[in-house]
Amino acid sequence: xxxxxxxxxAKARFSxxxxxxxxxxxxxxxxxxxxxxxxxxxxxxRRLEQMAKPTLKQLLLASEPQADLPVPPRTGQPHRPVTGxx
Numbered sequence: 503x504x505x506x507x508x509x510x511x512a513k514a515r516f517s518x519x520x521x522x523x524x525x526x527x528x529x530x531x532x533x534x535x536x537x538x539x540x541x542x543x544x545x546x547x548r549r550l551e552q553m554a555k556p557t558l559k560q561l562l563l564a565s566e567p568q569a570d571l572p573v574p575p576r577t578g579q580p581h582r583p584v585t586g587x588x
Contacts, residue, residue, distance in 0.1 A: 506530045
């Protein structure tokens with residue numbers, strides 16, 4: 503269960519803040535009473551990062567484009583003639 507820390511408290515007791523995060527999971531930091539940041543153990547952060555990245559398979563199977571890729575306009579140039587295959 504995550505605990506909420508005021509920024510001043512997190513700064514003053516950083517070692518305890520860090521140890522609590524490692525032992526109990528994400529710890530929320532508030533600034534002027536508003537949630538501002540989260541301290542997360544590195545293994546959990548890496549897992550979240552991996553989940554946020556689509557795999558190549560997911561990109562290829564997506565029903566809509568997943569990125570804004572510039573596509574150059576087609577020119578009116580004729581295509582090269584097809585050569586026969588022997």
